[in-house]
Amino acid sequence: MSDLESFRAETREWLEANCPPEMREPVRDEGDVYWGGRNAKFKNDAQKAWFEACREKGYTVPEWPKEYGGAGLSAAEGKALRQEMARIGARPPLSSFGIWMLGPALLHFGTEGQKTKFLNEIANGEIRWCQGYSEPGSGSDLVSMQTFGEDKGDHWIVNGQKIWTSYADEADWIFCLVRTDKQNKYQGITFMLFDMAGTGVSTKPIKLISGNSPFCETFMDDVKVPKSYGDDIPAYVGEINRGWDVAKYLLGHEREMISGAGGGDRTAAIGAAMKRNAGELDPVLRAELAQFDVDALSYAAMGEKFLDELKVGKGHPAQPNMMKYVGTELNKRRHELMMAAGGSRALEWESEETSGGKPSRNWLRTKANSIEGGTSEVMLNVISKRILDLPGA
Numbered sequence: 001m002s003d004l005e006s007f008r009a010e011t012r013e014w015l016e017a018n019c020p021p022e023m024r025e026p027v028r029d030e031g032d033v034y035w036g037g038r039n040a041k042f043k044n045d046a047q048k049a050w051f052e053a054c055r056e057k058g059y060t061v062p063e064w065p066k067e068y069g070g071a072g073l074s075a076a077e078g079k080a081l082r083q084e085m086a087r088i089g090a091r092p093p094l095s096s097f098g099i100w101m102l103g104p105a106l107l108h109f110g111t112e113g114q115k116t117k118f119l120n121e122i123a124n125g126e127i128r129w130c131q132g133y134s135e136p137g138s139g140s141d142l143v144s145m146q147t148f149g150e151d152k153g154d155h156w157i158v159n160g161q162k163i164w165t166s167y168a169d170e171a172d173w174i175f176c177l178v179r180t181d182k183q184n185k186y187q188g189i190t191f192m193l194f195d196m197a198g199t200g201v202s203t204k205p206i207k208l209i210s211g212n213s214p215f216c217e218t219f220m221d222d223v224k225v226p227k228s229y230g231d232d233i234p235a236y237v238g239e240i241n242r243g244w245d246v247a248k249y250l251l252g253h254e255r256e257m258i259s260g261a262g263g264g265d266r267t268a269a270i271g272a273a274m275k276r277n278a279g280e281l282d283p284v285l286r287a288e289l290a291q292f293d294v295d296a297l298s299y300a301a302m303g304e305k306f307l308d309e310l311k312v313g314k315g316h317p318a319q320p321n322m323m324k325y326v327g328t329e330l331n332k333r334r335h336e337l338m339m340a341a342g343g344s345r346a347l348e349w350e351s352e353e354t355s356g357g358k359p360s361r362n363w364l365r366t367k368a369n370s371i372e373g374g375t376s377e378v379m380l381n382v383i384s385k386r387i388l389d390l391p392g393a
Contacts, residue, residue: 008080015084018053022046024089033095036125037172051125054093061099061123064107068115069123075311079304097166098122098129102175105191105237105250113232118193130196132162132176132218133247139164139375142177143185143244147220149178149192156180158192158200158223164372168203168216171196175250178225181241190236191243194225210364251320251374285340292333299326318386325379328369335363 023046027033031043034051042048054060057071063078064070073081096103103122106114121127138145147160158178168174173195181188196203200223205213228234238246303323309315338359339346346359370376384390 004076004080007077008084011081011084012087014057015088015090018050018057019085019088019090020046020050023050023091023093025091026089027091032091034093034125035095035128035167035170036122037128037170038126039170039172040125040128050091051093055124058123060094060125061103061119064103064119064123068107068119075307079307094125096122096125096128097131098127101131101250102129105175105246108249109238109246111232111234113230114234114237117229117233128167128170128172130165130168130171130174130218132165132174134164135161136163142247143189145177145179145189147176147178148182149180149190149225151180154227156190156192156225156227158194158220158225160220162218162220163215164206165203165216165218166214168196168218169205174201174218175237177243177247184241186244187241189243189247190240191238191246192225192236194223194235198223198225200224208365208368210361212361212365285337288340289337292330292337295333296330299330302326316387318382321374321379321382322387324373325376325383328366328376331369332366335359335366339363 022044032047034040034042034047042051051060058064058066058069058073059071059081061068061070062073062081063075064072066072098118099122103119106119110118118127122129132147133142133145135145135147145160147158147162149156149158156178158176160178162168162176165174173193176192176194178190178192179188180190195201200221202219202221203216204219206215206217207213208215226235236243306315306319306323310319342359346363349360
């Protein structure tokens with residue numbers, strides 16, 4: 001038996017022993033997702049047990065180095081772990097923008113002090129982050145952002161507004177783009193880290209058409225951001241005024257995260273359709289479901305190919321744009337099919353406080369997929385220019 005085969009066998013045994021049955025069921029609502037943070041609460045004992053088992057094993061961030069809270073797995077081992085978790089339908093033990101976005105940026109640009117402090121806090125579920133990028137009037141043209149940090153020597157005074165800040169009202173800290181030089185458009189932005197509980201930081205939820213409020217407006221009024229939190233722990237990532245380099249790197253990981261919706265349970269639409277129609281499907285709908293299944297499998301294969309290329313240094317910088325575009329379009333198609341299969345029953349709509357109306361609410365929520373993290377139009381422009389090299393793109 002090869003080393004990888006031995007690892008897979010050991011992983012399968014560990015998962016059977018440590019993943020509770022309740023954590024192998026599909027996620028039904030927000031409470032089924034554990035985000036960590038200083039105000040986090042477990043929904044039940046099974047969720048707590050699963051998180052703690054993975055935290056002790058380093059499986060909240062399995063491919064991060066052990067000194068930063070991970071398990072130090074190789075790329076091949078990490079892939080095997082994901083496959084084994086998918087095999088039993090295991091839920092992620094911890095969901096976190098720190099894992100998906102800030103963590104990779106810190107691993108690449110952070111100081112040793114930042115890595116030791118923040119990465120371990122992320123891996124252990126001790127801190128919940130939000131992202132301060134978009135502003136009113138500065139969405140796709142992100143570099144036009146105007147939130148400004150006035151240099152006061154050992155600190156900045158930050159004033160401005162961010163919008164579409166996911167779960168800002170639940171977050172502990174924010175990684176935030178702040179303009180620190182008004183004379184230089186690209187090399188005048190600093191990538192700052194600061195506490196959401198600080199004086200002058202406030203949030204306001206934005207209610208979407210689905211009736212839910214995952215997004216917020218975030219306001220900064222004379223917020224004092226120190227330039228350092230201790231030895232080798234600056235309050236900014238990378239260099240002052242060079243935060244755009246960090247921002248671009250992080251955007252690739254954000255788009256990969258959003259694209260993951262396209263790689264979700266590809267059988268969800270088919271299962272829902274069969275259940276609601278007692279196995280009898282309209283031939284046209286049946287053909288659409290079959291085409292969706294083929295496309296979802298193709299998408300998963302593309303993702304594996306891109307990941308393998310990235311691990312050996314052959315990844316194209318625009319590949320996350322491809323994943324983001326295709327993944328979001330697939331997720332929208334999935335929910336369109338689920339609505340079509342449900343017929344008039346899928347149009348049920350009850351108050352936000354009840355469990356009713358979930359199919360229609362989820363369907364409406366997917367409309368934002370092709371806007372958040374860069375619009376589909378922007379993604380197609382990048383693909384045209386960077387990959388297809390089309391004239392005039």
